[in-house]
Amino acid sequence: MLEELLIHKPEDPIQFMIEHLKQHNDDAPRICILGPPASGKTTMVTQHLHVVVLYAADTTLIERNSGKRLDPLTEEVYHTTFDWPSDVQIQQRLVKPDLSEEEMSKQLLEYHRNFPGVFQIYQKILRSINADQPCVDVISQALTYVQTQHRSAAPFTPRILFCGPPGSGKSLQAALIAQKYGIVNICCGQLLKEAVADKTKLGELVKPYIDNGYPVPDNMVMKILERRLNAPDCMTKGWVLRGFPRDIEQAERLQKACIIPNRVFFFNLPYESIIERLSQRRIDPVTGERYHTTLRPAPTPKIQARLKQNPKDKEDNIEKRVDTHHRNVRDLQEFYEDAFYVNADQDPYPIFEFIESCIIKPLPCKKIKCF
Template identity: 55%
Template sequence: MGKADPRMAVKNGLHQTVILDAPDTVLIERNLGKRIDMITGEIYHVTFNWPTSIKVQKCLEKPNGITEEETVKRILEYRRVSHGILNSYSKKYHIINADQPSIDVLSQVLSHVQSRHRSIAPYTPRIILHGPPGSGRSLQAALIAQKYRIVNVSCGQLLKEAVAAETRFGETIKPYVESRQPVPDIMVMKCMAQRLSKLDCSTRGWVMHGFPQNVRQAEVLKDAGFIANRVFFLDVPDDAAIERLTMRMTDQVTGERYHSIYKPAPSSEVYGHCKINPKDSDENVQTALEVYHANVIELEQFYNPVIHVNADQDPHTVFEYIESCVVNPLPKETNIFI
């Protein structure tokens, strides 16, 4: 955070500039916790990177110039000159949120400098969850959105909300939604683009499920500029998906959801209130599975590399796998199976 002359940026004619930024409170905490091994010069931190060796701990000392007062003074000095620096670089700089694991920051920096098309927008998670019906996409999306405070973008839910809002667009797609017929791609994309273009999606990121369902939709999504940086395929056997869906039911009085095997209704009275959603009939589930399998291979090839996750296990175990791939850099190998 030393002094910088904005004029030098113009003079040197740099082609790519990466700005690592974080909230002031984070910067202060990081600086105050620094400790230096006076023998090796290695830098440690009392919170994030404390050595396990007692011998090393005894060699650590607090470096000069990192008191809270001195740190705040240096941050303020940086903030004063940063606007001039950014103006000098015009649109050639890229801001990356440094308030995250260092390995992910490094991955984003490398991804930016190696990419042909650069964006001045800060890095945001853009995740797509694919999977057959019954694979748990909705649950995983909710867990991811809650953990990382990103936007949960459900295609089906967006279409239902549009119908409920009784807008002109909602009235147009209402016959399709009510008859459970596929909404034309151009209308679905219009709905998705409107949601993904909002500020919260642009700044916080998003996790999408229910779309795209085929390569044609994936291409339209890409052409519109909405490009995922993590694509997961949640894999479950057909018989497991059928068991999950065809045996679930909803209490029409309370709205509580039950399952004949995993979560039976607590009494015969409650069971009497329960109904199975028509879309979960054997025939409809089989049809949905056939549609998924007819498109999955092409989608995998389109999004290569993708990450396959065994979703035929405890949902929180599945989430742990997905989370590890969200936090860590994307492996270079194609079609990673977990």
């Protein structure tokens, strides 16, 4: 919203924000988090109509602000006490934000002067939480408060995660689910490529890894993924994600960011079927059309002659990717204990019907923990 204000510079910013909020679905979660600067508002992620107010001593807030350091390349914020980066290169390029102690004190004074009026408006749905404690405790208290409201067992804002070996049909099923339910179809690998193509700051950092075929560091992937999953269309319509997480560390990063799927599916496919599906895939470099030498051969000899094989579909590379998946999948299955398991060695539409039946089935209520 702040970005929209800076871009459009409306004459009446309050009315502009009201109209901006009205654009979202009326059934979408609406949360208001209030608090003085540096109280931790930006780290709070909740899911229902509530107003959460964070408070802390002014001296604590000023101390937090004075220790902040900004990475101008990634826009990541670090703190000299709490989470100083171990990478020396990152340390060397960190800069102190522009907000001085004097300006911080002015903002706090203005906040204390204006807040009583805000309190009167929201007092019936307002909860105050002491922000002068570990972040995990603040988030836990906020989530506990948010989850006290009654929730319907009917489907709402699907957040679906597909995990499985290469060639198990995750992309096709994601497309079918997204089309039927109108949710956002997100492939982590495609997001990284789009960031590079858009020449964003993070995209420039990601580009060398993609160009050289190296894994992109998890912190960069998470930065891009968080921005996409927190976009208005994902928040209101829901999403289906594939390509991340691939291991337990990545799953824990998702949970730490409070990106928590409410449906998780593990696709199971025998190694022989994976090889059969992937090693015979071909692509037409002229049209971009995909073919399969057995299941979907090229329609003409001319097209057949120009088909190319993606290096990642060579049998040696497939074996490496499958081995990586099998090394990590057991930990992921234990992490997502309420997951559903899909027999991916069958036609796509029975698989789709099974996934759909699991999506509309209400899950047992349980508390969600964010680190």
